[in-house]
Amino acid sequence: MMRAKFICLLGAVALLAACETTPGKDKSESTTTTTTMVDPGALGGAGVGGVGAAGMAAPGTKADFEVNVGDRVLFLSDSSEISPEARAILARQADWLKRYANVQVMIEGHCDERGTREYNIGLGDRRAAAVKNYLIALGIEPYRIDTTSFGKEKPLVLGSDETSWSQNRRGMTTVR
Amino acid sequence: MSAVFPTFRRLSGAGLVLALGLALGLGGAGPLAGPARAELRIDITRGTVEPIPIAINAFAVGGAGLGDTGRAIAGVIAADLERSGLFSPLAAGQFPPSADSVPPAWGPWRDRSVQAVVTGALAVEADGRLRAEFRLWDIFATQQLAGLAYHSTPANWRRMGHIIADAIYQRITGEGGYFDTRIVYVAENGPPDKRMKRLAIMDQDGENHRFLTDGRTMVLTPRFSPSMQQITYLAFVNDKPQVYLFDLESGANRLVGTFPGIAFAPRFSPDGRRLVFSLGTAGHTNIHSLEIGGTRTVQLTSGGAIDTAPSYAPDGRQIAFESDRGGTQQIYVMNADGSAPRRISFGDGRYGSPLWSPRGDLIAFTKIAGGRFSIGVVRPDGSGERILTSAYHVEGPTWAPNGRVLMYFRELPTAGGRARSAGLYSIDVTGRNERRLVTPMDASDPAWSPLNP
Numbered sequence: 001m002m003r004a005k006f007i008c009l010l011g012a013v014a015l016l017a018a019c020e021t022t023p024g025k026d027k028s029e030s031t032t033t034t035t036t037m038v039d040p041g042a043l044g045g046a047g048v049g050g051v052g053a054a055g056m057a058a059p060g061t062k063a064d065f066e067v068n069v070g071d072r073v074l075f076l077s078d079s080s081e082i083s084p085e086a087r088a089i090l091a092r093q094a095d096w097l098k099r100y101a102n103v104q105v106m107i108e109g110h111c112d113e114r115g116t117r118e119y120n121i122g123l124g125d126r127r128a129a130a131v132k133n134y135l136i137a138l139g140i141e142p143y144r145i146d147t148t149s150f151g152k153e154k155p156l157v158l159g160s161d162e163t164s165w166s167q168n169r170r171g172m173t174t175v176r
Numbered sequence: 177m178s179a180v181f182p183t184f185r186r187l188s189g190a191g192l193v194l195a196l197g198l199a200l201g202l203g204g205a206g207p208l209a210g211p212a213r214a215e216l217r218i219d220i221t222r223g224t225v226e227p228i229p230i231a232i233n234a235f236a237v238g239g240a241g242l243g244d245t246g247r248a249i250a251g252v253i254a255a256d257l258e259r260s261g262l263f264s265p266l267a268a269g270q271f272p273p274s275a276d277s278v279p280p281a282w283g284p285w286r287d288r289s290v291q292a293v294v295t296g297a298l299a300v301e302a303d304g305r306l307r308a309e310f311r312l313w314d315i316f317a318t319q320q321l322a323g324l325a326y327h328s329t330p331a332n333w334r335r336m337g338h339i340i341a342d343a344i345y346q347r348i349t350g351e352g353g354y355f356d357t358r359i360v361y362v363a364e365n366g367p368p369d370k371r372m373k374r375l376a377i378m379d380q381d382g383e384n385h386r387f388l389t390d391g392r393t394m395v396l397t398p399r400f401s402p403s404m405q406q407i408t409y410l411a412f413v414n415d416k417p418q419v420y421l422f423d424l425e426s427g428a429n430r431l432v433g434t435f436p437g438i439a440f441a442p443r444f445s446p447d448g449r450r451l452v453f454s455l456g457t458a459g460h461t462n463i464h465s466l467e468i469g470g471t472r473t474v475q476l477t478s479g480g481a482i483d484t485a486p487s488y489a490p491d492g493r494q495i496a497f498e499s500d501r502g503g504t505q506q507i508y509v510m511n512a513d514g515s516a517p518r519r520i521s522f523g524d525g526r527y528g529s530p531l532w533s534p535r536g537d538l539i540a541f542t543k544i545a546g547g548r549f550s551i552g553v554v555r556p557d558g559s560g561e562r563i564l565t566s567a568y569h570v571e572g573p574t575w576a577p578n579g580r581v582l583m584y585f586r587e588l589p590t591a592g593g594r595a596r597s598a599g600l601y602s603i604d605v606t607g608r609n610e611r612r613l614v615t616p617m618d619a620s621d622p623a624w625s626p627l628n629p
Contacts, residue, residue: 078504080459106415113587113596116528116542116571117397117621118441119498119505121417122454122461122482125438129459148416149438149456153373153394158596160568160589 060100062175069096073131075169077112080126082134086171090131093173094138107131108172109149110156112165117151124149131171146176216291216314216321218262218349220580220604227264228291228348230257233276234268235296235308245333246298249308252337253294253344255381256355259602260345260581261609266290278311285315292321294344298333306330310340312347322347334383335628342627354576355380358625359583360398360407361600363387364618371595375409377424380576380624382614388422397441400625402490402534403448407623408432410440419453421468433466433473441484446492452476454484463497463514476514487539488512489532489556496520496530496539496556507541509556520558529572532556534626535579538605542571542584551584553605564607574624580605583613585620 057063065071070093073086082090097103109124109131128147136142157164218225232254235246257263272284280293296310309325324343326336335356342353363376373394378385388407389395396417398409405424410417417440419432432442437457444451445465452465455473461482464473477483481501488495496509502519505526510517521527525545532539538553543563550566551573569587576582582605587598598620600613613619 108415113569114547115544116485116498116505118454118485119482119500119528121438121440122456122484125456125461126459126482133459147459150412153396158590160591 120151
């Protein structure tokens with residue numbers, strides 16, 4: 001318990017929503033979720049919930065990245081602009097990638113369903129490129145970052161409303 | 177996700193050998209009762225058309241082993257003609273006595289307001305080939321309109337039915353038919369988080385359905401070659417979109433090339449020798465073309481926009497495509513060498529997935545405006561924009577080879593955890609006769625083949 005609290009204190013600077021789901025946690029340490037963090041409940045987020053339950057993810061691993069850093073940024077409709085919230089998450093990603101200098105990542109661009117199939121593959125590619133360029137600007141070597149696009153073909157949240165769509169317009173950074 | 181190449185099963189190749197055009201002489205006009213009327217004709221571009229009442233007799237069968245095929249082939253013809261929205265086949269129970277007499281008994285058919293009658297015969301000949309002949313009769317003009325005979329292997333009786341339906345359609349409308357064609361599309365099923373998408377092909381009436389891939393690799397946007405038995409499509413391999421070429425006759429399936437970045441939205445040139453497609457690198461998507469089997473690509477658009485969904489005009493001299501270079505998705509037309517791009521969509525909304533009609537007179541598109549999707553057509557100079565259908569989500573028009581019918585897919589809004597449900601629909605270029613196609617599971621991304629060779 002003490003250990004979980006300690007990790008969460010450290011994490012509170014960088015990570016927000018994960019602490020909220022740690023069971024038995026002191027509410028006063030809860031930090032507000034920003035609009036860029038997906039509600040883990042909507043995803044059945046096993047990774048996030050696992051922090052408190054199973055102990056910490058090993059540092060430098062894929063799970064560590066997903067759980068403690070945050071692997072996704074969201075976009076406005078038809079846009080590939082990196083928002084202020086996204087910049088904060090990408091700054092954490094860059095820090096982590098500098099700490100674990102051997103890790104390669106793939107950035108996937110995704111779109112919501114309210115567009116045509118071909119254009120959305122292009123838009124997802126544009127979003128992935130925007131994330132990559134931001135990480136490069138923060139000092140990550142380009143050869144460590146690959147990009148692709150899934151267009152609207154792999155929605156995270158299934159629903160026909162803006163809440164669902166907003167969570168599907170995303171750039172996912174995946175540790176390889 | 178492991179990178180597994182899609183596996184194909186070879187289509188069992190029943191090569192259809194047609195001996196076309198054995199025109200059958202007039203079966204003999206019966207005694208005329210009064211002045212002969214003008215020949216039976218439909219103008220299918222008119223606003224509203226009353227379906228022509230037509231009676232299709234079961235084909236007489238001769239020779240061993242044909243069983244119920246005479247009735248079945250009449251059923252294929254009747255279903256094709258009915259599906260076109262231009263014909264209203266009479267139920268067999270309402271036929272007069274001696275319905276299949278040659279020539280027809282004009283009076284009893286006229287009494288039932290039938291305007292056209294079809295009689296036919298099937299026979300297995302000494303060499304084992306199937307012979308199918310038909311005659312089309314104009315009841316009011318009391319004359320034979322058409323009579324043709326065909327030969328093929330007995331297994332091809334369905335195709336012969338479609339070819340006969342095309343001949344009837346052509347004789348009465350003056351337009352080429354579209355029934356002897358196939359549809360390739362993306363079949364979708366499975367739970368929402370493990371959605372499987374695989375290529376499938378079927379006759380345009382839904383028969384002879386088979387899967388072309390096994391679903392282990394996600395596949396999208398299959399397109400038919402206008403000249404050859406080939407399909408191009410997009411597959412995600414190692415998580416990246418790549419363009420493939422599949423040969424329906426040989427079963428060969430191969431990557432079209434290895435490109436830096438992602439390759440998608442492929443289409444064939446009219447002669448089937450080139451592919452035009454989008455290449456995405458560093459977030460810019462431009463249109464390229466290549467000669468199939470060659471190693472060089474030609475870059476046709478440049479700049480930082482998303483240029484995609486390229487589509488050749490049937491004369492091969494121009495390419496329609498969509499681009500957001502002006503701020504929002506709009507339709508552009510350029511010369512086939514990439515010169516002189518000009519915008520042709522100016523309505524209120526965003527425009528995508530342009531597809532040039534095989535007749536060259538119209539470009540179909542998907543339009544997004546006010547939160548709704550529409551399928552529409554416009555002339556290549558940008559004039560005469562016309563919407564055919566609107567819904568929560570319709571997308572991806574494809575043309576029948578006669579340029580008179582379109583097919584597209586429709587998706588329903590999803591609610592809480594249910595995967596998107598999607599189906600194929602066809603509609604006339606006049607906006608009439610919208611029909612759902614029956615598919616074994618959810619379906620999207622249809623592409624209409626040319627007339628079967």
